[in-house]
Amino acid sequence: MNGARVLALTSRIIRQIVRDRRTLALVFLVPLLVMCVLYVVLTGSSGSVPTLALVRPTGVGSDALNVLIDRLLPPASRLKTVTITADEVEDVLNKSEADAALVFPADLAAQLARGEHPRLQLVLEGSDPAVATAMRESVTALVRQLDVALAQAQSRASQGAGQTVPITTQTTSLLTLAEPRYLHGGPDYTSNDALAPVFIGVFSFFFVFLLTSVAFLRERSQGTIERVLASPLSRAELVMGYVCGFTLFALVQAIVVLLFVVFVLRVHYQGNLGLVFLVAILLTVSGVNLGIFLSTFAQNEFQIIQFIPLVFGLQVLLSGIFWPVEQLPAWLQPVAYLLPLTYANEALRAVMLKGSDFGQIAPQLAALLVFMVLMIGLSALTVRRQVA
Numbered sequence: 001m002n003g004a005r006v007l008a009l010t011s012r013i014i015r016q017i018v019r020d021r022r023t024l025a026l027v028f029l030v031p032l033l034v035m036c037v038l039y040v041v042l043t044g045s046s047g048s049v050p051t052l053a054l055v056r057p058t059g060v061g062s063d064a065l066n067v068l069i070d071r072l073l074p075p076a077s078r079l080k081t082v083t084i085t086a087d088e089v090e091d092v093l094n095k096s097e098a099d100a101a102l103v104f105p106a107d108l109a110a111q112l113a114r115g116e117h118p119r120l121q122l123v124l125e126g127s128d129p130a131v132a133t134a135m136r137e138s139v140t141a142l143v144r145q146l147d148v149a150l151a152q153a154q155s156r157a158s159q160g161a162g163q164t165v166p167i168t169t170q171t172t173s174l175l176t177l178a179e180p181r182y183l184h185g186g187p188d189y190t191s192n193d194a195l196a197p198v199f200i201g202v203f204s205f206f207f208v209f210l211l212t213s214v215a216f217l218r219e220r221s222q223g224t225i226e227r228v229l230a231s232p233l234s235r236a237e238l239v240m241g242y243v244c245g246f247t248l249f250a251l252v253q254a255i256v257v258l259l260f261v262v263f264v265l266r267v268h269y270q271g272n273l274g275l276v277f278l279v280a281i282l283l284t285v286s287g288v289n290l291g292i293f294l295s296t297f298a299q300n301e302f303q304i305i306q307f308i309p310l311v312f313g314l315q316v317l318l319s320g321i322f323w324p325v326e327q328l329p330a331w332l333q334p335v336a337y338l339l340p341l342t343y344a345n346e347a348l349r350a351v352m353l354k355g356s357d358f359g360q361i362a363p364q365l366a367a368l369l370v371f372m373v374l375m376i377g378l379s380a381l382t383v384r385r386q387v388a
Helices: 003-019 021-044 062-072 086-094 108-113 129-160 191-221 224-229 235-264 273-295 301-318 340-354 359-382
Strands: 051-055 080-083 100-103 119-124
Touching: 003 021, 021 301, 051 086, 051 129, 062 108, 062 129, 086 100, 086 119, 100 129, 119 129, 129 191, 191 224, 191 235, 191 273, 191 301, 191 340, 235 273, 235 359, 273 301, 273 340, 273 359, 301 340, 340 359
Parallel strands: 051 080, 051 100
Antiparallel strands: 100 119
């Protein structure tokens, strides 16, 4: 082995990389940027504390019961509570203002005085199985503690009345917690069902972006685009032609991903699959246009790969996959709302987990459509002639 030849080759590679500012940025700056965003998100995001809505007893003697309920509630750092009426339960849960609602009978005190066993109802929002399970456990523990406290109160009242047989142990529950009712989802929903919409959005967007950007770059590097532009074809017509061609494969990919998630992985869903497909179409077409736009700034496939941490990594961190956008630091939230994956995730979760209809996801669909049209326009403006 000739050390001089090895050294010469090493020197050439170093000089080549040093001259490539984009590669230097990829090696030194992009990892720092992504790590900085991740650090800010992890340390600056507000913790998600579940919220329980209470429909409190309101009849005669309910004041003492409400004081007892408040005393038994977990601290606000673990569970937030709001007081609502029975008519507001579904509206509050649908607006995500609470994760569950515990409904007490209005005449709870009167039922207890008559020796009855009041029936309490737990209503779960249910779109996040993990949160629903945690809320069910928390409410069950709360009702159990309330049951014990009421039994002890009855025991002290009996002893004060001079009864000779005090109640020393609780053999029968005074309160009955009915089987929880799920507004969305159900007890058979798992965390996989909650992640399925994210899988559809992420994979539909990422792979079609990569395919389009590399394929369009090859068209440029081989001189195909220059030859096409020698014809009367305008730049806008050129971009639209490529968009339509790549979109065919994007549609096929969206269908394959959707069918695989639903019929092979067997995830549960509530909404119309046609709406899920519509969201996937808009997202994949947006990925096609973004791939065409960014490929005009690359000279080879390696430079295309350099866009992935910025285009894909930041969207994964900021689009609500791991943390709701509302919990991100305030200065990052506007960035999140500029990302197409944010709106796709919102729409897909709304349809698959909550059964939302077209009107309810119309704002997200409009945002995806605007992004798609914007990318088409930018692609038409930036596409360049290049000799192979």
